[in-house]
Amino acid sequence: MDQQNIEISGRFCGPDGMANGGYVSGLVAEAIGGPAKVRLHAPTPLDKEIELVSDAAGARLMDGDKMLVEGEPLGKPLDLDPIPSPPTxxxxxxxxxxxxxxxxxxxxxxxxxxxxxxxxxxxxxxxxxxxxxxxxxxxxxxxxxxxxxxxxxxxxxxxxxxxxxxxxxxxxxxxxxxxxxxxxxxxxxxxxxxxxxxxxxxxxxxxxxxxxxxxxxxxxxxxxxxxxxxxxxxxx
Structure with a gap:
């Protein structure tokens, strides 16, 4: 298991007082190292030390004992067909x-x-x-x-x-x-x-x-x- 302390800058906010959901999901996906499926359980705080934990099963963001975000390898297609053509x-x-x-x-x-x-x-x-x-x-x-x-x-x-x-x-x-x-x-x-x-x-x-x-x-x-x-x- 790998564990590191991180702090998300206020630059990467979504709604006031919390981190952007796509950004924190991407942090978890980076730790997973490939296509990923992520669940967001609670807003991720800004400018506060939290933990990014990864292991063979996936990765997660933790605020003490509180699960903020967890992810795992995707392992299947996205089920998006048909994907729209590029917008004009x-x-x-x-x-x-x-x-x-x-x-x-x-x-x-x-x-x-x-x-x-x-x-x-x-x-x-x-x-x-x-x-x-x-x-x-x-x-x-x-x-x-x-x-x-x-x-x-x-x-x-x-x-x-x-x-x-x-x-x-x-x-x-x-x-x-x-x-x-x-x-x-x-x-x-x-x-x-x-x-x-x-x-x-x-x-x-x-x-x-x-x-x-x-x-x-x-x-x-x-x-x-x-x-x-x-x-x-x-x-x-």
Whole structure:
């Protein structure tokens, strides 16, 4: 078993006071070392020492005795067929126009989709739900600080980029909802500066649970990463 103390910077927030769910899921996936299935049990705190524990069964984030996030190797297909084709520039523009203003956004300072964040300090993927195509989509060009020494974008940022588009793609509107589960597979790691397109779409819903998918396409229209997510609306 490997155990290390980590602290998640406030830079990587989702809703106020907690870490972005896709980012922390990506941390767990990095420890697993491949396609993974992750469950989020409780919000992950920011700027506080927690533990990342990994073993043969998988990996988990712990706050003392409290399980925050746990993951295991995926071991099966994502069950996303059919994956949408890459969004056109026109669809992306329609999605961006439909993105909620800060006053209606449930997490306007989110690392992934927060419009109140400096684009140089966050992913700034801001595509709203376009009902005719039932899609949320946006462009994304990863910054150099998201890549390692090899120039390739790290797993945690790809998982983060797949997170919020799946929320908007689920058609939840602006309702408060939290990521409860995420499974993702990375085909290849893009280089910083690549021109990418990210799409989210609904799969099905039941009560407060919303299942959705998300995908990242490269400039050639090839899938480089995809995810299936579960969102749960927070009861008022």
């Amino acid at each position: 520039d026109a669809l992306i523009e329609d999605c961006r126009v439909r993105f909620p203003p800060p006053s209606e956004h449930m997490a306007p300072r989110c690392f992934v989709c927060g419009t109140e964040r400096d684009p140089d300090d966050a992913l700034h993927i801001c595509g709203g739900f376009e009902p005719e195509h039932a899609r949320a989509a946006d462009h994304w060009v990863p910054a150099s600080d998201l890549a390692g020494d090899d120039g390739l974008v790290a797993t945690r940022y790809l998982w983060a980029a797949l997170d919020c588009p799946s929320y908007f793609g689920a058609g939840i509107g602006t309702a408060m909802a939290l990521l409860a589960g995420m499974a993702a597979r990375i085909v290849r790691h893009p280089r910083a500066g690549e021109k990418l397109r990210v799409t989210g779409w609904p799969i099905h819903s039941e009560g407060r649970k919303y299942h959705s998918g998300s995908v990242i396409h490269d400039a050639d229209g090839k899938v480089i990463a995809a995810a299936r997510t579960l969102w749960v609306k927070v009861q008022a």
